[in-house]
Amino acid sequence: MLLFIGMSLLIFFAPLPQPVQIPKDRLIRIEASSFQFIPGEIQINPGDRVTVELVSTDVVHGFSLDGYSFELKADPGQTATGTFTAGKAGVFRFRCSVACGNLHPFMIGKLQVGVNLLLFRGIALGLLAIAAALVSLRKAPRRRM
Amino acid sequence: MTRLDLTRSPRALALLRSRWPQFLLRAITLAGFVFTILSGLMGSVVGSHNFAIIFVWIAWWTTLKLVFIPFGGRSWCSICPIPLPGEWLQNGGILQPRGGTGFGLGKRWPRFLKGSWMQAGGFLLIGLFGAMTLTSAKITAIVLLFILILALALSLVFERRSFCNYLCPIGGFTGLYAQAGPVELRVKDVDICAAHSEKTCYTACPWGQYPLALKSSANCGLCMECLRVCPSDNIAVNLRPWGSDLGPKTKHRLDEAFLGLVMLASALVDSAVFLGPWGQLKSAAYAIGSPAWFLFSGSFLLTALGILPGLYLGAAWAANRLGTTHVNLRQSLAHYSQVLVPLGLMAWIAFTISFAFVKFGYVLPAVSDPLGWGWNLIGLSKTAGVGEATSFSLNLQVAILMVGLYWSSRVACRISETIRQAAPLIAFSGLFTLAMLWLLVG
Amino acid sequence: MKKEGLARWIVILLVLAAVGVPLVGWWLSKDLAATLELHARMPENGGWSVNTIQAKVGQPIHLRLTSDDVVHGFAVGRSDHPALDILPGEFTDTTLTFDQPGKYTFYCSRWCGANHWRMRGTIEVTGEGDPIPPDPQPLFLKLGIDIDAPQTAEVTPGMTASAGRGALFASQLPAYALEKDIYLSNSPAKVWLRLRAETFLSSLSDDDVWDAVAWIWQQHATPEALKSGQELYATNCAACHGESGKGDGVMVRGLPVWDPSLHTSGDVTHQPTGEGLVSPPDFTDPKVLLGVSPALLEGKIIRGGMGTGMPYWGPIFTSEQIQAVISYLYTFSFHSQEQPRGPSN
Numbered sequence: 001m002l003l004f005i006g007m008s009l010l011i012f013f014a015p016l017p018q019p020v021q022i023p024k025d026r027l028i029r030i031e032a033s034s035f036q037f038i039p040g041e042i043q044i045n046p047g048d049r050v051t052v053e054l055v056s057t058d059v060v061h062g063f064s065l066d067g068y069s070f071e072l073k074a075d076p077g078q079t080a081t082g083t084f085t086a087g088k089a090g091v092f093r094f095r096c097s098v099a100c101g102n103l104h105p106f107m108i109g110k111l112q113v114g115v116n117l118l119l120f121r122g123i124a125l126g127l128l129a130i131a132a133a134l135v136s137l138r139k140a141p142r143r144r145m
Numbered sequence: 146m147t148r149l150d151l152t153r154s155p156r157a158l159a160l161l162r163s164r165w166p167q168f169l170l171r172a173i174t175l176a177g178f179v180f181t182i183l184s185g186l187m188g189s190v191v192g193s194h195n196f197a198i199i200f201v202w203i204a205w206w207t208t209l210k211l212v213f214i215p216f217g218g219r220s221w222c223s224i225c226p227i228p229l230p231g232e233w234l235q236n237g238g239i240l241q242p243r244g245g246t247g248f249g250l251g252k253r254w255p256r257f258l259k260g261s262w263m264q265a266g267g268f269l270l271i272g273l274f275g276a277m278t279l280t281s282a283k284i285t286a287i288v289l290l291f292i293l294i295l296a297l298a299l300s301l302v303f304e305r306r307s308f309c310n311y312l313c314p315i316g317g318f319t320g321l322y323a324q325a326g327p328v329e330l331r332v333k334d335v336d337i338c339a340a341h342s343e344k345t346c347y348t349a350c351p352w353g354q355y356p357l358a359l360k361s362s363a364n365c366g367l368c369m370e371c372l373r374v375c376p377s378d379n380i381a382v383n384l385r386p387w388g389s390d391l392g393p394k395t396k397h398r399l400d401e402a403f404l405g406l407v408m409l410a411s412a413l414v415d416s417a418v419f420l421g422p423w424g425q426l427k428s429a430a431y432a433i434g435s436p437a438w439f440l441f442s443g444s445f446l447l448t449a450l451g452i453l454p455g456l457y458l459g460a461a462w463a464a465n466r467l468g469t470t471h472v473n474l475r476q477s478l479a480h481y482s483q484v485l486v487p488l489g490l491m492a493w494i495a496f497t498i499s500f501a502f503v504k505f506g507y508v509l510p511a512v513s514d515p516l517g518w519g520w521n522l523i524g525l526s527k528t529a530g531v532g533e534a535t536s537f538s539l540n541l542q543v544a545i546l547m548v549g550l551y552w553s554s555r556v557a558c559r560i561s562e563t564i565r566q567a568a569p570l571i572a573f574s575g576l577f578t579l580a581m582l583w584l585l586v587g
Numbered sequence: 588m589k590k591e592g593l594a595r596w597i598v599i600l601l602v603l604a605a606v607g608v609p610l611v612g613w614w615l616s617k618d619l620a621a622t623l624e625l626h627a628r629m630p631e632n633g634g635w636s637v638n639t640i641q642a643k644v645g646q647p648i649h650l651r652l653t654s655d656d657v658v659h660g661f662a663v664g665r666s667d668h669p670a671l672d673i674l675p676g677e678f679t680d681t682t683l684t685f686d687q688p689g690k691y692t693f694y695c696s697r698w699c700g701a702n703h704w705r706m707r708g709t710i711e712v713t714g715e716g717d718p719i720p721p722d723p724q725p726l727f728l729k730l731g732i733d734i735d736a737p738q739t740a741e742v743t744p745g746m747t748a749s750a751g752r753g754a755l756f757a758s759q760l761p762a763y764a765l766e767k768d769i770y771l772s773n774s775p776a777k778v779w780l781r782l783r784a785e786t787f788l789s790s791l792s793d794d795d796v797w798d799a800v801a802w803i804w805q806q807h808a809t810p811e812a813l814k815s816g817q818e819l820y821a822t823n824c825a826a827c828h829g830e831s832g833k834g835d836g837v838m839v840r841g842l843p844v845w846d847p848s849l850h851t852s853g854d855v856t857h858q859p860t861g862e863g864l865v866s867p868p869d870f871t872d873p874k875v876l877l878g879v880s881p882a883l884l885e886g887k888i889i890r891g892g893m894g895t896g897m898p899y900w901g902p903i904f905t906s907e908q909i910q911a912v913i914s915y916l917y918t919f920s921f922h923s924q925e926q927p928r929g930p931s932n
Contacts, residue, residue, distance in 0.1 A: 008547070012540065031837075034657075035431075036424015057837040059629070059699045060658035066533040076698035076837050077826030090536070091586060093422075095503075097531040099675040100657050102192060102280035103427050105504060110422045122543045122582045129547045130571055133554035134564055168594055176601035183609045190655045191676030229598070239594040516609055518616060519651075519678040527677070 004132040011124045018089050018114045023047030030054055030109070032061035032074065034101050037094065037109035046089045046114045054080040062097030065111060073098055089114035148383040150333070152372070161369050161382060164240045167223060175226030178289065180515075185286025189517020193529065195282035196515035199507050201289070202279050207501040209319070210493050215387075218326030219319050222366035227293060228309055231300025232351065242374055243305070243349045251304040254311060260400035264317025265407040269449060271314055272411045273442050276418060276430035306351045309366065320363040321404050322490040324390035324483075325552075329362045330371070333381045346371035346380070356380060361390045363401070391483040391556045402478045405485030406457055409577060410449030412492045416584040420499055456576070457485075460569035467566040484557045484570045491549025492581050495542040499585050503532040542585050550578040622649040627659035627673045627695060630702035635693075637708065644688050644714030652679040660696030663710070664903035670696040685712040689719035692902035698826050701838050704898035722906075727886030730772055734886040735893065740776035740878030744797035747873075749922040753802030756795060759788060760803070770807045775800050775877040775920070801921040807881075808914030812907075816915025819908055823900070832870035832919035839896075842866040864896040870919035877920055884913045
C-alpha cells in the first residue's frame with residue numbers, strides 16, 4: 001500500500017528532463033473569431049521567445065494564456081502583438097478574455113510547450129493504478145465471495 | 146463491512162426524524178429554484194451576468210458532483226425542491242406522511258416505462274442541446290420551469306415521485322453514482338421487519354421502495370420518510386465505505402449499464418466540446434438545427450449508443466467467455482455495469498474540476514448582481530476575471546482519473562472469478578480513462 | 588395542524604420573496620426616470636435598442652449603456668464627446684447635453700462584425716438656439732467629380748516616390764505647386780503631368796518629379812493630422828481596407844478582388860448579406876491612390892461607395908478628421924522619409 005503511494009508520488013513529482021531544444025524566436029499569428037482560435041493547437045519548445053500576433057476577424061476578442069499571465073486584446077483591423085518567453089513546460093490553455101457572445105467561456109485553444117509530461121505521468125499512473133488494484137485484491141483474497 | 150449508524154446518536158436521530166430541518170432546506174431551495182427561473186427569464190441575456198446560468202451550471206452542478214454525490218449519495222434528492230409542490234397536493238400537506246388525503250389520481254407508473262431508460266434519454270437530450278442550455282439563461286429557465294411543471298403534473302396523475310424515479314435526468318445521474326457514495330439507508334434488524342405486517346415504511350416511501358429489500362442506494366432518495374413512520378425505530382442511516390453497493394452479489398439491471406454508458410459518453414463529449422480547442426465543434430454544438438449540429442448530434446449519439454456500448458459489449462462478452470460459468474450476455478452486461486459506476490463518477494469529478502475551477506470566480510459577482518441589472522448587493526459585482534487552469538487543478542484531475550481507474554479495476558476484479566476474466570473490463574476502463582486524460586490534460 | 592399551517596406560510600413567504608426581489612428591483616429601477624437604457628446588439632441581433640433619441644437643447648440626456656452580446660462602443664458623430672466602451676452585461680452611464688438644435692448621429696465605435704457600421708442612430712435635438720450650421724458644399728460636388736467613375740492614374744512612378752528626396756527640389760517648384768486648391772482638386776498623377784510639362788523642370792528625371800509630388804503632398808499633412816488619420820484609419824477603416832492598406836482587411840475576406848471595370852456608378856444599395864460586394868482597392872498599388880484627388884477621396888468618405896459596401900462617414904467625421912484620414916491614406920503610396928534609391932521594381 002505504502003509502496004504504491006510512494007510510487008505514485010514518485011511518478012507524479014519526479015523531475016523528468018525535457019528534451020533540450022535550442023530556443024528560438026517564433027512569430028505566431030492567431031486568428032480569433034467567434035468562437036475559435038486558428039490555430040487552436042500550438043506546439044513550441046521550452047525557452048522559445050514567442051511573439052503572438054492576435055488578429056480578430058469579427059468582434060473584439062482577447063487572448064489570455066493560462067499560467068503565463070500573458071494577455072492580448074484585439075479589435076478587428078487592429079492586430080495586437082505581444083511577446084513572452086516560454087519558461088514553463090506543459091500544456092496550457094489559452095482563452096478569450098473579452099466577452100464575445102454565448103460561447104465565449106468555451107473559446108479555448110491550447111499551447112503545448114515541449115513534451116506534455118503530465119500526460120505520460122498520467123499513463124504511467126494508470127498502469128500503476130491497475131497494478132495496485134490487482135495486488136490489493138490478491139493480498140486480501142475475496143472475503144465476501 | 147464496517148458501518149456507522151448515524152441514528153445511534155440521539156441528536157442526529159432527532160434531526161433526521163423531525164420534518165423541520167429538511168423542510169426548511171427544501172423551502173429555501175424551492176425559493177432559490179423559483180428565483181433562478183425568474184432571473185433566467187427577466188435577467189441579463191449575458192450568461193456570465195445571470196444568476197440562472199452561474200448558479201445552475203457552475204455553483205449547483207459543481208457542488209452536486211463534488212460534494213453531494215461523493216459524500217452523500219442521493220443527499221441532494223432529499224432537499225431537492227422539485228417534488229415539493231406535487232407532494233403537498235398528493236399528501237394533502239407539506240409535513241404529512243404519504244397516504245393521507247390529497248389530490249391526484251394515484252395511478253401506478255406503467256410497467257414498460259420503468260427503469261432508468263428515460264432518465265438516460267433525458268440526459269442525452271440535455272447533452273445534445275447542452276451548448277445552448279448551458280449558455281442561455283432563458284433556455285435554462287424554461288427547462289427548469291418545464292421540469293417543475295412536469296413533476297407537478299405527473300404527481301397528480303401517478304402515485305409517489307414518478308418524475309424523480311423514472312424521468313429526472315439528474316435523478317438518474319445521482320442514483321447511478323449514489324451506489325458508490327458513502328451513505329445508505331437500511332433496516333437495522335431484519336427480523337423486526339419480517340414480523341411487522343403493516344409495511345408502514347413502504348406506504349410512506351415516496352420512491353416506492355421497501356427498506357427491508359434495499360440492496361442498493363440507487364433508488365433511495367434519503368428522504369427519511371420511512372425512518373419517521375417506522376414504529377420500531379428500525380431504520381438505520383449508515384455511513385459506509387465508498388462503493389459498498391458494488392460487489393459480486395449485488396443485483397444490477399440492464400438499464401444501469403445503459404445509463405452508465407450514456408454518462409461516460411456525455412463526459413467525453415462535454416470535455417471535448419467545452420474544454421477542447423476545437424472551435425468548429427463548439428459552433429456545431431451551438432447551431433441547433435443546422436447541418437453541422439446534426440453532424441455533431443450524430444457523432445454524439447454514435448459515441449453514446451454505438452462506440453462505447455460496442456466496446457463495453459465486447460468487453461462484457463469477452464469477460465463472459467473467459468469465465469468458467471457462462472451466463473447469458475444480458476445478465477453479463479447488467480452485472481459488469483458496476484464497473485462503469487466508479488469510472489464515470491471520477492471522470493465527471495475530473496471534468497467538473499477542469500470546468501468549474503476556472504469559472505468559480507463568477508459565483509460571487511452573480512450573487513452581488515443576480516439579474517445583471519447593475520446591482521451591487523455585496524460589493525463584488527465586477528470582480529470576475531478570465532480565470533485560468535492552475536497546475537494544481539491539472540494534477541488533481543489526473544489523480545482523480547487514476548483513482549477512478551484503480552477503483553473500477555478493483556470492482557472489475559471483485560465481480561469476476563479471475564483476474565483474467567476482469568481483464569477486458571479493465572482494458573475498457575483504461576481506454577476510457579486514457580481518452581479522458583487526453584481530453585482534460587492532453 | 589398548527590405546524591402544517593406554519594410550514595405552508597414559510598413556503599409561500601419564501602417563494603413570494605423569491606418572486607418579489609426581481610419584481611421590486613425592476614419596479615424601483617423603472618423609477619430612475621429620465622434615464623434611457625440603451626442596449627447595444629450586433630446588427631444581426633437587432634442593433635441599438637433605441638434608434639432615435641429625442642432631446643431638448645441644454646437639457647442633459649442620461650444614458651445607461653449596456654451590451655447584450657459583444658463589445659460595442661458609443662460615440663456621437665462630429666462631437667467632442669469621447670467614445671465609450673460598452674461591455675456585455677455591464678453598464679456604462681453617461682450624460683449628453685447639446686447646445687445646438689439639429690440632428691446628431693450616434694454610432695458604434697468598436698467593430699462588432701461585418702455590419703458594424705450599420706449600428707447608427709439619431710439624436711434629434713429641438714429647442715431654442717442657433718441650429719448647427721450647414722456644411723459647405725463638398726468640393727467634389729463643386730468640381731462635379733463623378734466619384735463612382737473608375738479612376739486610375741495616367742502615369743505611375745517607377746519606384747515609390749519619397750517626400751524626403753523630393754525636398755531637394757522644393758526650391759525649383761513653381762508657386763502654384765503648393766496651393767491648397769491644386770492639392771485638393773488634383774490627383775498626384777495630374778500634378779506630376781503638369782510639372783513634367785514645365786520646361787524649367789526638364790533637368791529633373793521622371794522619378795525626381797514624383798519625389799517632388801510626394802513632397803508637395805507631405806506639405807499638406809501636419810504630423811498631428813497624420814497621427815490622427817492613422818488612429819481613425821485603424822479604428823474605422825482597417826477592418827476592411829487592411830492594416831497595410833492592401834484592401835485585404837478581415838471583414839472583406841472571400842470577396843472578389845476589386846476591379847475598376849466592375850465599378851458601377853451604381854445606385855444599387857447592397858444588402859446586409861454582402862451580395863455583390865467586392866473587396867476594396869489596394870491603396871499600395873500606385874495606380875489607385877495616385878489617380879485620385881483629395882476631393883474625390885473626401886467625396887467617397889462623406890458619401891460612401893454606393894453599392895460597394897463602403898459606409899458613409901459624413902455624419903460621423905468632422906472635415907478635419909476626413910482631411911486627416913486622406914493625408915494618412917496617401918502615405919500608402921508615398922514614402923515620407925528619405926529612402927535610398929534602389930533598383931525600381
